[in-house]
Amino acid sequence: MNSKQLKLLVIIFVCIGVVGYLLVTQNNKSWSQGEQAIGGKVMPDFPMNDVTQIALKSNIGEATLVKVDETWRVSDRANYAADFSKIRELLLAVGECKILRKMQVGESQLGRLELLTPEKADKTGLLLTFKGETDKEIGTLLLGKQSMRKSESSSFGGGEFPDGRYLLPDGDSSRIAFVSETFSNVEIGAKAWLDKTFFKIEKLKSVEVTHADPLQSWTVNRESETGEMILAGLGEKEELDSSRSYSLKNVLSSPSFNDIASSEIGDEDLGLDAPIKAMLTTFDGFNYEIHMGKANQDEEYPIRLQVSADINTQRNPAEGEKEEDKERLDKEHADQVKALQDKLEAEQKFQGHTFMVSKWTVDALTKPRSDYIKTIEENTEDGTDNQQTLPTLPGLNLDTLTNPLNQGSE
Numbered sequence: 001m002n003s004k005q006l007k008l009l010v011i012i013f014v015c016i017g018v019v020g021y022l023l024v025t026q027n028n029k030s031w032s033q034g035e036q037a038i039g040g041k042v043m044p045d046f047p048m049n050d051v052t053q054i055a056l057k058s059n060i061g062e063a064t065l066v067k068v069d070e071t072w073r074v075s076d077r078a079n080y081a082a083d084f085s086k087i088r089e090l091l092l093a094v095g096e097c098k099i100l101r102k103m104q105v106g107e108s109q110l111g112r113l114e115l116l117t118p119e120k121a122d123k124t125g126l127l128l129t130f131k132g133e134t135d136k137e138i139g140t141l142l143l144g145k146q147s148m149r150k151s152e153s154s155s156f157g158g159g160e161f162p163d164g165r166y167l168l169p170d171g172d173s174s175r176i177a178f179v180s181e182t183f184s185n186v187e188i189g190a191k192a193w194l195d196k197t198f199f200k201i202e203k204l205k206s207v208e209v210t211h212a213d214p215l216q217s218w219t220v221n222r223e224s225e226t227g228e229m230i231l232a233g234l235g236e237k238e239e240l241d242s243s244r245s246y247s248l249k250n251v252l253s254s255p256s257f258n259d260i261a262s263s264e265i266g267d268e269d270l271g272l273d274a275p276i277k278a279m280l281t282t283f284d285g286f287n288y289e290i291h292m293g294k295a296n297q298d299e300e301y302p303i304r305l306q307v308s309a310d311i312n313t314q315r316n317p318a319e320g321e322k323e324e325d326k327e328r329l330d331k332e333h334a335d336q337v338k339a340l341q342d343k344l345e346a347e348q349k350f351q352g353h354t355f356m357v358s359k360w361t362v363d364a365l366t367k368p369r370s371d372y373i374k375t376i377e378e379n380t381e382d383g384t385d386n387q388q389t390l391p392t393l394p395g396l397n398l399d400t401l402t403n404p405l406n407q408g409s410e
Contacts (some may be wrong), residue, residue, distance in 0.1 A: 001130055007188070037102050041095070042177050043139060043169050046130075048091040051138060055132040056188055063190040065373040076190035076258040078352060083195045090186060094141055096127070097181040100164065105176050114145035115176065126188060142168040143183050165384045191259040198355075199305065199347040201252040203283040209365055210277040216368035220248055223281055231372060243375040246365075251364045253278065261302050261354035269301040270354065278365045279319070284340055285310040300356040301366070307347045311340045326336070 052067040064075040065082050072082040103113075110116050111123030114376030118124050124142040144166035151159050162182040169175050187193075206221035207229075220229040220240075229248045231240040267273040280288040286309045293302040316335040317326065 025379070027121065037099055040099050042099055042167055042175075042179060043094060043141065046139060047132070047241045048096045050096045050132045051091060052088070052133060053135070054090070055129040055131070055333040056126065056186070057118045057129070058126045059118045059121070061188045063188060063193060065193055074190050074193050074260075077194060078263050078353070080260050081195040081197075082193050086185065086193060088188050090128075092181075093181050094130075094182060096245055097167070098181045099179055103166065103176040103178060103179040105173060107173070110120060110168075112145075113176070115142055115166060115173075117169045126183075126186065128186075139170050142171075143186065144168060146182055146184075147178070147187065157256065159270050169183075178377070182266070190349045194255060194260065198255055198257055199288070199307065199350055200254055200281060201280055201286070201288060204249060204251065204253070205281045205283050207365070208250060208279045211368055212276075213368070216370060218369040218372060222247070223251075226300050234373075237376045238373050239376055241372055245372050247364050250340075252290075252361070255357065255361050257355040257361075257366060258300055259356040259358045267293075267301070272302060272304065275304075276366055285312065288341075290362075292366060296356075298356055299359040301359065303362060304354055305347075305350050307344065309340065309344045311337060311344070313337050 054065040054170075056063045056065075065087060066075050066079070068079060071078040071089050072081045072084050091329075105113060105115070107168075111120075114123050114125045116122075116124045118127050123157055127144065128141045128142070130138040132138050146162040147162040147164040149163040151161055162184060164178055164180050165182050167177050167179055169177075203225050206219065208217075208219045210217045219232040221232070222229050229245060231241075231245070236241065260268075261270060272291055275293055278288075278290045278292065280363035282288070286307065289306040291304045295301050315330060321329070
C-alpha cells in the first residue's frame with residue numbers, strides 16, 4: 001500500500017467517523033427533545049408576573065383586561081374592577097399546562113381542531129394575547145377544540161365532559177399540542193370577568209320608595225332588628241298583606257349584579273331619567289339611596305347607588321357599668337366602628353356605576369303600594385260577612401218548594 005492509498009484510507013475513516021458522530025448526536029438530540037416535549041410546558045418561558053394586559057378574541061366577541069395601578073380591570077366595562085382570582089387562575093394555567101401529546105397538523109387540518117384565528121369565519125379558536133409594559137407583546141395562545149369524553153357514570157344521566165384541549169402557542173403550528181387543561185372557565189364575554197363583589201344591607205330599619213305616581217309610593221319601618229315591618233299611612237279599611245311584605249325585612253341583604261351598563265346608553269333608554277327611588281336606612285346608621293330604571297328584554301333592571309353613614313364613634317357607657325368592663329367594651333366598640341368604616345369605604349366604591357341586576361333582586365322595591373295592601377272585609381252586625389243575597393220572586397215561598405224527583409219515591 002503506497003502513501004497515496006494510505007492517505008485516502010485515512011480520509012475515508014475520518015469521514016465515516018464524523019458522519020457516525022453526527023448521526024449519534026442528532027439521534028440523541030431528537031430523543032432528548034422528544035422526552036422534553038412530552039410532559040414539557042406548552043409555553044416554557046411564559047413570564048406570568050410581567051403580564052399587564054390580556055386580550056381575548058373569538059369570532060363572536062372580544063374582551064380586554066388591563067392592569068392599572070396594580071389592580072386588574074375590565075377595559076370594556078369602563079375599567080370596572082375585574083375578578084383577580086379568575087385572571088390568576090388563567091395565568092397559572094397558561095404558564096403551567098404541560099404537553100400530553102405533540103400534534104403534527106397541516107394547515108388544511110387546523111379548522112378540524114378549531115385552531116384557525118378568530119378573523120376566519122368558521123372553525124376558529126379563542127385567541128389570548130398577552131402584553132406587558134409599554135404594550136409589548138409577550139405571547140399568544142390559541143385555545144382550540146376541547147376533547148370530549150363520554151361519562152361512564154349513569155348517576156348524572158351520562159353525557160360528555162371535556163378531558164383536554166388543543167393549543168397553538170405563539171402562532172407556531174409546529175408547536176401544536178394536546179393538553180389535559182380544558183380552560184373551561186375562560187369566557188369571551190366581558191361581564192364574565194367582572195368582580196361580582198357587591199354591597200349588602202344589614203340590620204334594615206326602614207324603606208321609603210317613591211314612584212312617579214305619589215299614590216303608589218310607600219314607606220315601611222320597624223322599631224327593632226327583630227320587629228315586623230309596618231306600612232305607614234294605612235287607611236281604616238287597609239292592612240299590610242303579610243304574604244307579600246315578609247321579604248321586605250331582608251331586601252338587598254345579599255344582592256348580586258349581572259353586568260355593568262355601557263356608558264354609551266343614555267339615561268332615557270335606561271329609564272333612569274325618571275327612576276323609581278328607594279331610600280333604605282339601617283340600625284347601624286347606613287343610608288342607601290337607590291335609583292331603579294326600566295327592565296330590559298332580559299328582565300334586568302339598571303340601578304345606581306349612593307351610600308352614606310352616620311357612624312357613632314363614641315360609646316355611651318351603660319348605667320352602673322363596672323370599671324373592669326370598660327376596657328373590654330371600649331375595645332369591642334372600637335372594633336365595630338372600624339368594621340363599619342371599612343364597610344362604608346368599600347361600598348362607596350360602587351357609586352358612579354350603573355349595574356344591571358335581575359328582576360328578583362329589586363322586585364320588592366319596584367312594586368307599587370297597592371301590591372302590599374289588603375282590603376279589610378266588612379262584617380254585618382251579627383258577625384257574618386256581608387254577602388249578596390239572591391233576589392226573590394213575588395208570591396214565591398222558597399221554603400215550600402220540593403224536589404219533583406223526590407216525589408215519585410215517596
